[in-house]
Amino acid sequence: MAIIETKNLTYTYPGAAKPSIADVSIKVEKGEFVLITGPSGCGKTTLCRCFNGLVPHFYQGDLQGEITVAGEDVLKRHTYEMAKHVGLVFQNPENQLFALSVEKDVAFGLENFGVPREEIRKKVDWALNQTGIYDLRERSPHEISGGQQQRVAIAAVLAMEPEIIVLDEPTSFLDPLSAERIFDVIYDLNRKQGITVILVEHRLDLTAKYTNHLIVMDEGKVRFEGNPREILSTEETRLIGVGIPKATLLYQLLKKDGLNIGKNMPLSSVELADQLLEMLGTK
Amino acid sequence: MSIFDGLKFRKVYSPIHNLDPRIKFIYVISIFAVAIIFSQVIPLLFLFVLQLPFVLLAHVQRQWLRSLRGAAFLAAIIFAVNVGTSFFYAGYKVTPPAVENAVALTLRFVVLVESFSVFFLTTSPDHLGLALEESHVPYEFAFAFTTAVRFVPVLAEEAQTIMDAQKARGLELEKGGLLKRIRNYVPVLIPLIVSAIRRSLELAEAMESRAWGATKKRTNLYSLKLHKGDYALLAITIGITVAAIYVRLYVIIPTIVHLL
Amino acid sequence: MIEAQDVRFSYANKVEALKGVSLTVKDGEFLAIMGQNGAGKSTFVKHFNGLLKPSSGKVLVDGVETTKTSVATLARNVGFVFQNPDHQLFSETVEEEIAFALKNFGFNPDVVEKRVTWALELLSLSQYRKISPFLLSGGERKRVALASVLAWNPQMLILDEPTIGQDHEQKEKLTQFIMQMQAQGKTVVIVTHDVEFVAECNPRVVLMKEGKIVAEGTGKDILTNPQVLAESSIVLPQIAQVFAKLSPLGFPKNVIDIYEAEKIILKATESKRQ
Numbered sequence: 001m002a003i004i005e006t007k008n009l010t011y012t013y014p015g016a017a018k019p020s021i022a023d024v025s026i027k028v029e030k031g032e033f034v035l036i037t038g039p040s041g042c043g044k045t046t047l048c049r050c051f052n053g054l055v056p057h058f059y060q061g062d063l064q065g066e067i068t069v070a071g072e073d074v075l076k077r078h079t080y081e082m083a084k085h086v087g088l089v090f091q092n093p094e095n096q097l098f099a100l101s102v103e104k105d106v107a108f109g110l111e112n113f114g115v116p117r118e119e120i121r122k123k124v125d126w127a128l129n130q131t132g133i134y135d136l137r138e139r140s141p142h143e144i145s146g147g148q149q150q151r152v153a154i155a156a157v158l159a160m161e162p163e164i165i166v167l168d169e170p171t172s173f174l175d176p177l178s179a180e181r182i183f184d185v186i187y188d189l190n191r192k193q194g195i196t197v198i199l200v201e202h203r204l205d206l207t208a209k210y211t212n213h214l215i216v217m218d219e220g221k222v223r224f225e226g227n228p229r230e231i232l233s234t235e236e237t238r239l240i241g242v243g244i245p246k247a248t249l250l251y252q253l254l255k256k257d258g259l260n261i262g263k264n265m266p267l268s269s270v271e272l273a274d275q276l277l278e279m280l281g282t283k
Numbered sequence: 284m285s286i287f288d289g290l291k292f293r294k295v296y297s298p299i300h301n302l303d304p305r306i307k308f309i310y311v312i313s314i315f316a317v318a319i320i321f322s323q324v325i326p327l328l329f330l331f332v333l334q335l336p337f338v339l340l341a342h343v344q345r346q347w348l349r350s351l352r353g354a355a356f357l358a359a360i361i362f363a364v365n366v367g368t369s370f371f372y373a374g375y376k377v378t379p380p381a382v383e384n385a386v387a388l389t390l391r392f393v394v395l396v397e398s399f400s401v402f403f404l405t406t407s408p409d410h411l412g413l414a415l416e417e418s419h420v421p422y423e424f425a426f427a428f429t430t431a432v433r434f435v436p437v438l439a440e441e442a443q444t445i446m447d448a449q450k451a452r453g454l455e456l457e458k459g460g461l462l463k464r465i466r467n468y469v470p471v472l473i474p475l476i477v478s479a480i481r482r483s484l485e486l487a488e489a490m491e492s493r494a495w496g497a498t499k500k501r502t503n504l505y506s507l508k509l510h511k512g513d514y515a516l517l518a519i520t521i522g523i524t525v526a527a528i529y530v531r532l533y534v535i536i537p538t539i540v541h542l543l
Numbered sequence: 544m545i546e547a548q549d550v551r552f553s554y555a556n557k558v559e560a561l562k563g564v565s566l567t568v569k570d571g572e573f574l575a576i577m578g579q580n581g582a583g584k585s586t587f588v589k590h591f592n593g594l595l596k597p598s599s600g601k602v603l604v605d606g607v608e609t610t611k612t613s614v615a616t617l618a619r620n621v622g623f624v625f626q627n628p629d630h631q632l633f634s635e636t637v638e639e640e641i642a643f644a645l646k647n648f649g650f651n652p653d654v655v656e657k658r659v660t661w662a663l664e665l666l667s668l669s670q671y672r673k674i675s676p677f678l679l680s681g682g683e684r685k686r687v688a689l690a691s692v693l694a695w696n697p698q699m700l701i702l703d704e705p706t707i708g709q710d711h712e713q714k715e716k717l718t719q720f721i722m723q724m725q726a727q728g729k730t731v732v733i734v735t736h737d738v739e740f741v742a743e744c745n746p747r748v749v750l751m752k753e754g755k756i757v758a759e760g761t762g763k764d765i766l767t768n769p770q771v772l773a774e775s776s777i778v779l780p781q782i783a784q785v786f787a788k789l790s791p792l793g794f795p796k797n798v799i800d801i802y803e804a805e806k807i808i809l810k811a812t813e814s815k816r817q
Contacts, residue, residue: 040682040710049488058491083494091708094437095482096489098430100409107504109493114500124504142436145580156493172708175580175736176778202710205739205781243711246739246781246801253805259812269781273788276808280792445630447594450614451623452631452691453647470643473633477677481629 002068003164003196004028004051009065011046011055020046022220024065028198030163033190033210035228036200038217039241044200047217048168051198052086053079070163083109087157089167093149093174097141102152103128105141109160127159130193131185147178154185164196165189171203183207205245208232208267216242229265247272299341299405303513304414310520311402317527318394323536324383326527327390333523334394334401341405350400354393362389379540408432417507430486438479445474544570544699544730545591550600552586560586562754563600570698573725574732575741575762578751579776584734587751588701591732592621619648622697626704628688632676637668640676641691648695662694682713689720699730706737718743742766742780742799750775767797 009024021043028034036044049055053074056063067074070085090096099105103124110120128134131151136144141152150170157165167186171179187210190197201207208214214228218240224231231237232248247266254261261279266272318330338347362385369381406414412429416422446456449470456467530536545568552561560583568574576584589595590602593609593616602609604617625631634640641662645655663669666686671679676687685705692700702721706714721744724731735741741748741762748765750758752775758765765771767783779787786798794811798804 039712041680052492054488054491058488078496079491080494080497083492083497088488088492090485090489092485095485098426098433098486098490100412100429100433104504111502111504112494112497114498114502117502117504117506120502120504141433153489160494169708175776176738177579177776180778241710241712243714247785250782250785250801250804250808253801254808257805257809259809269784270788273785276785276789277792280812441630444625444627447589448623448625448631450594451592451618451625452644453615453618453695454643455613455615455647470633474630477632478629 001030002027003030003070004198005066005068006050007066009047009050009063009067011050011064012062013046013059014061016061018220020220021050021217024217024220024222026215026222026225028196028213030196031190031194032196032213033187034196034198034213034215035204035207035211036198036215036217037202037204037242038223041219042217043220044217045168046220048088048166048198048200050074051082051164051166052088053077053082054088080112083160083162084113085162086164086166087160087162089150089153089157089165089170091169091172093146093153094141096153097149097156100140101138102133102141102144103137105152106137106156106159108156113160123159123161124155127155130158130189131155145178146174147181150174150178150182151185154182154189158189162195164198166198166200168200169202170199171201176206179203180206183210202243204228204232204243205247205268208245209271216240228267232267233265245269251275297341297405298512299337300407300410301510301512302405302516303507303509304402304406304411305418305507306509306513306516306520307402307406308414310516311398313520313524314398315395317524318391318398320527320531321536322384322387322391324387324390324539325536326530327387327394330394331390331397334397337401337405341401343401343404346404347397347400350404351393351397354396354400358389358393361392362386365389380538383539413503413505413507416503422501434482438475441478442471442475445471445478448474544568544572544605546601546603547587547590548601548603550587550590550597550602552590552595553598560754561597564751564754564756565600566749566756568699568730568732570730571725571728572730573721573744573746574730575744575746575748576732576734576751577736577738577741577748577765577775577777579736582751582775583754584751585703588623588703588732588734591617591699591701592623593617594623615647618644618697619695620697621699621701622692622695623701624689624692624703624705626707628684631688631691632684635675636673637663637671637676637679637687637690638673640687641694644691644695650695658694658696662690665693666690681708685709685713697729699732700724702731702733702735704735704737705733706735706740714740736777738766738778738780742782745799750777763797763799766799 005027007025010019010022012019024047038044046055050067051069057079069082072082072085074082097105099108106124106127107120110123128137131154133148133151133155136148141149171182183206186197186199189195199207208228212227214226214231215222216224216231216237223240224237232244233252238244245267247269251261251266251272262275266275314330318327321327338344365385365388366377366382369384370377373381412425415425415428454467454470547564547566550561550564553559564587576588578584586595590597590609591604593612593614596610604621609617632640634643638659641659642655645658663672666689668686668690676684679687705717709717721731745762748760748762749756750765750771757775758771766780769779769787772779780799782799782801782804785804786794786796790796795807798807
């Protein structure tokens with residue numbers, strides 16, 4: 001059963017000349033790790049906001065087509081109702097934390113739902129532990145690093161126990177090492193908790209390896225959808241302006257030169273190196 | 284920016300900081316009321332001295348003295364105005380009772396200002412925010428308060444960055460006459476305001492996404508429970524208020540002039 | 544052009560951000576200052592145009608000590624592009640925004656006009672001349688901020704984290720742009736933690752950690768030295784990662800360019816080719 005399904009989804013912001021997303025029809029199965037990528041302005045941010053109802057309820061504007069998330073028709077539900085099923089983590093770490101201590105921020109969603117105090121305490125502690133920030137719970141959000149702030153944001157969403165977590169370029173402001181740590185946390189949540197993850201990212205070299213469902217968007221439309229190993233090897237994808245992992249590009253260069261390093265197209269440097277080692281090992 | 288330094292919360296734990304802000308607030312309002320019903324030096328002096336144990340127990344002497352210095356200017360004006368008007372009223376002479384009266388009124392002003400100062404110096408923003416949430420103030424106000432406090436250091440840093448960015452484009456903030464100097468701040472204020480608006484939008488998105496407005500009956504991770512100290516303070520407050528009313532109605536307070 | 548001699552710097556809250564940094568930046572050089580967040584990179588470069596003055600030690604720009612002159616004077620030759628363009632944009636039109644610094648520096652109105660047109664063309668913004676900068680997209684606003692600094696043609700360009708929030712194509716354009724500036728003889732300093740970007744441009748690299756310079760060298764040398772990078776919490780660039788794994792087989796370690804990698808692998812596998 002698809003946990004997210006959209007049919008010909010088209011949305012235009014109020015006052016905009018043309019739609020930000022057009023005719024988007026995608027299906028996401030429960031427990032999947034989906035990666036959405038595309039050049040700036042391709043509509044991926046708008047699409048994320050459709051999943052929890054910010055579009056159209058918060059942004060107004062004109063939404064056409066159908067969208068069903070966790071069995072609910074998003075158009076007919078308030079954003080706070082969707083919050084039970086979908087958690088959204090945004091790009092800027094600082095601007096999504098508003099409480100004076102980390103744990104109060106993580107508790108925010110549960111407080112809004114009117115959950116009794118003991119239960120809030122349990123869920124907050126659990127979320128803090130899942131994201132590895134239990135020690136930071138009494139700190140002020142301003143004192144901690146960007147990477148830690150994003151983990152707080154993830155914990156805050158996790159505490160509400162949604163079936164789906166959507167992350168819109170969560171590592172934009174972070175250095176590569178902090179970014180890797182965030183991806184580890186997200187991947188863990190997907191594997192161990194079975195949470196469906198939708199990640200919007202440019203850094204395909206770090207993230208393509210986690211998924212077998214890649215969606216490439218351009219100018220509001222879905223251009224390619226499927227296995228990254230197939231999509232990332234095409235010329236069209238490269239022309240859209242997507243940042244193909246270097247390992248993939250190198251594999252293709254070598255293939256053109258007549259050297260075939262294994263059947264699979266590598267998505268990460270480690271994969272490429274392993275395939276090369278295997279090939280050379282049989283010398 | 285030193286103005287914002289005072290608002291950066293320092294986690295100081297003292298018995299006074301741990302008192303429930305609501306009880307502290309009731310105490311401060313009572314002192315306020317008591318100060319108003321008296322116009323003689325002796326009781327007002329008593330009220331002033333009453334604040335000292337709180338200040339010392341909370342280790343906020345330095346900040347308290349600083350706020351005293353801040354109030355000194357206005358206090359001096361009040362004193363001068365009162366002496367001045369009595370001077371003219373009493374036929375161009377300065378009489379001891381008039382001076383004592385002026386001292387009393389100045390003291391009253393100082394007590395009013397200082398009792399609030401002590402309240403804010405001994406209450407952390409977190410604690411204050413929590414007290415607002417737990418009292419029957421609508422949640423939106425408590426939220427606005429804590430969020431504002433949370434972003435003060437962020438805004439301060441941003442203001443500094445913006446000033447740096449514009450200085451790096453040749454803006455000289457200190458140059459020119461008064462009008463030019465005010466105009467110089469436009470390239471600093473506009474980015475600050477635009478950034479604040481953008482930030483509010485992002486915050487609103489995050490709030491909506493975390494179920495803001497889901498139910499009218501919000502719960503709270505924390506709770507403020509009254510402890511022994513709070514009951515003690517409440518008792519003291521009631522005691523002072525009752526005693527004050529009694530003294531005001533039935534006891535004749537000697538003036539200093541009378542005693543000398 | 545810039546000479547930093549044993550610079551120490553502490554912020555008002557007594558935290559020592561720079562603990563004795565010495566560096567020389569020559570005219571026309573291309574330098575990348577890298578390091579973790581909080582290593583002191585931004586703090587250091589803010590000394591180059593006098594925004595910050597050293598607590599001890601000296602910073603000389605073209606032979607003049609920064610403590611002996613104003614930021615406005617230093618800014619004439621040292622252009623600083625901040626990370627977030629929204630911290631600069633305030634004008635009603637893109638044209639006015641670009642003219643702002645020129646007016647501050649006292650250029651003649653006709654020179655201002657010419658320079659604005661030149662900067663707009665250089666960054667493909669001519670069609671937005673009369674438009675409000677606030678109506679432009681994120682990438683376009685970044686170009687406006689860049690144009691407004693280039694307009695007064697400073698000899699040195701400092702870019703603070705220029706790749707944050709940029710997609711692949713925007714980063715490529717930025718790389719080309721920097722190369723263009725370099726070709727014109729400008730000194731370019733970028734502060735960044737984006738290893739891939741630095742691997743593409745291959746500048747001189749200075750690595751900072753906890754307020755000190757811990758390593759200096761070519762991009763190739765620094766970015767392929769795992770110990771040095773691990774200490775500064777920096778990740779190896781992708782191509783270097785491949786070769787780090789291949790080194791037990793005798794492959795060279797210091798490879799960061801994809802075409803060089805191609806050549807090396809082809810050579811090593813001549814016998815395996817179909």
